[in-house]
Amino acid sequence: MFETYINDYNEAVFEIDKELALEVIESALEEGVTPEQVVFNIIIPSIEVMMAEIVINADTNLAQHFMTAQIAAEVTEQMLAKFESPPDIIGRVIIGTSYGDLHSLGKRIVMGCLKSMMVDVVDLGVNIKAEAFVDAAVAQDAQIIAISSMMVHTATGEEGSLKVRSLLKERHLEDKIKLVVGGAPYRFDHELYNKVGADSWAADGVTAAKIIHQLIMDGKS
Amino acid sequence: MTPLEILSATVSGQPSPRVPVFCNLLDQGAKVLKMPPKAYFANGEYVADAQLKMLKHYGHDNVWSAHYVGKEAQLLGCKDILFADNGVPNVADFVIKSWDEIATFEIPEDITQHPHWQVMDDCLKILRDEVGSTNPICAYVTASTTLPVILMGMDKWMELVLIGPVDLRDELVRKCSLFVQKQLTAYRAAGANVIIYASPFGSTYFMPKKRIVDWSMPWMQEDLKAGTDNIVYYGGMAPINTVMQLVIDTLKVNIFYPAPEDDISESKRLINGTGLTSGVLDDIKMIHWTEQQTRDEVKRIMRLGKAGGHFLFGTGFMPLKLPEANILAMLEAAFKYGRYS
Structure with a gap:
């Protein structure tokens, strides 16, 4: 049907x-x-x-x-708005673009897909500091931090994913919160996500939603 | 032969000693002069000075005008660029904040009178005087269907293109096309002899081919109606092999700067012994390569593209994180493996 x-x-x-x-x-x-x-x-x-x-x-x-x-x-x-009862939310993601990066399209695609897949998305916006990602993830009890970067220096810079990883480590949160990255630079170097300390990456927004969804489900099992 | 003669011979299919070698060093200029990027890009003389110093140091073929992402937006009223010490500048103030503002958005009557053009003009004047007869001087013009991205942001533009009112979308592109035409005229008059025409919305990575045929192509024809001399079709690092034949047939452009992921053999097949295509090294991967890996990749690119000529070796817009040793290894290999004798 x-x-x-x-x-x-x-x-x-x-x-x-x-x-x-x-x-x-x-x-x-x-x-x-x-x-x-x-x-x-x-x-x-x-x-x-x-x-x-x-x-x-x-x-x-x-x-x-x-x-x-x-x-x-x-x-x-x-x-x-028409559901008989609110649906179960499967998890929560903190999303934003990396520090110094003002490009929001990729983030918007990821958010659109995730919301439909019953993942609660907290959008921090653009040009977000590493501390803000981690603080928000702790405050909102999120399982995933998702960082979008369109430029090489914002993907690989010391104030971006690398710092988020170091904060997660410092605060003993690595088991609880996974770090996912995406954006143009990762499309050119498929190993770059590793070098910036992320747990996973995606070449496009739709695939990012799939990976984030999977990481949340893995965390539950 | 001078680098300019080598490029010209390569395009026309005449004998030349080697493959032209383009190295897109833009943001590195500020480092060379030990200046903050904002101050560096505000003065055309600084940019020209750094371009000439880098040309001498590295020995590649081309120089660049005072280009950075956002320059075109500034010519159209952008008031804030986010400069970074470790990377490319970013547009921080969108000229068009809502669809309503498209109606009042205006293209300057004479862009060459704009203070931001003056910087460009100062830079090009020096480059033209110093190396205009020997080296390719590159300028960058964004296609009218892509230019709104830096005026209103990618997601707002994507929304207008795909689900917005068609008349409003086309009103904006018409204005942008007028600006593109003015820029092309101004750059040619100022001495730029290689014009990178960046058209991500003319790549099937961004848009379905049918949309490119029905919508992007007619606007690109409008952009280029004064002529396609020295125009290089570039997808903004998005693949373009899938539209190359369409560009040749429709726009009559036969010089291409594909993405690293475009298959070089396929690009060569598509240009079919005319014009020029390029083998573009993935300089994001190169950040973490060894010198030997860099040399091996240059060798691979040359092996695929060199035979039969009509081929240029090039880079992306080289990230500042690239190790100096890799840049030197890349250029050494490019001259070694790009030789025809």
Whole structure:
């Protein structure tokens, strides 16, 4: 039953046709699909299809990633307001761009996907100091710190992920809080995440959401 | 032959002694002069001085005008650039803060009268006088479909492009295209003889190919309607092999600066013995390579691209963290393995 909706919805997202994607959701609701089913049986599986597509098809592009997150977040927000009871949140992420970095697109894509996947996201914004990431993660009881960097010096600088790692170590938080990084420099050097002290990385925002989700689930098991 | 003659011969397919070697040293200039980046980039004479010093020190082929990310935004009213001692400057003040401001956003009638252009002009005048007859002088122009990124931020622009009102989107791109055309004219008049035309929104890494065909290409044709002489198509480090044929057919541009992840053999096949393509070294990986790894990678790039000519060796926008020894090893290898004799 849901397969047709997922296919139609994803086709619209791939074609960057927001109106058509929303029409698919509207039709589903009219045909008796509940808001809970829209999120858990259409939106989340659709994001997972995009995640799989990125792995097998190098031709997916930033525009499609953006649309995946944008529409998913918008639909999820609308549906959550109609849920009979609040859904269980699977975990919490502190997200922001690294110190000195003002680029926010990647972060926005990650956030859109995560929110639809029932991960609570605390957005610290751009140009965030290492201490602020760690302090927020402790205060909010988050399992993940996610740092986006578009430039080499903000990805590798002493005030970025390297300092977050050193603070996590200093405060004995490394077992509780995992550090995930993403952004252009990591796309060019796939080992760079290791060199800046991160636990994991992703080449794009949609995949980042998948990795963060997986790390949260691993932490629970 | 001078580096400029070597480049020219490479493009036209004439014999030349070696592959041209481009090394994009921009932010390093401030270090050379031991100055803070903000003060360095505020004076065209400083930039020219550092470019000439680096040219002498490293022996590569090209010099750069006073370019940094945000320069174009400043010409259009940006009031704040976040300079960093350890990396590239960042736009910290968006000229267009909401879609409503697109209607009142204006392109200066004469950009050459702008104080920020004066810096560029001062730099280019010195470079033209000193090395204009011997070395390629590079300038950087962002395509009209990408320029709004530095005017309003990537996510706001992406939103307008993909789900915003079409008339508003195109009103902004029309204004940006006018600015691109003015810049191209000004750079050519000031002596730049290699113009890097940066078009990430003309790369399938950013946009689906259909959108590029239907939307990006017509605007790029508008940008380049005065001519494509010395234009180098560049995806802003995003791959461009998938659009190369389209660019050749539609824009009549046949000089390319691909991304490190573009397959060099495929780039060569696509230019099909005309114009020029480049083998671009991944200088982010190079930060952590040994000197030998650096030499090996240069050798690999030359092996794939050199045969048949029409090939240039180049770098990304070299991060400040690159070890000096690796830069020297890269250039030594580029001249060694790029020789045709």
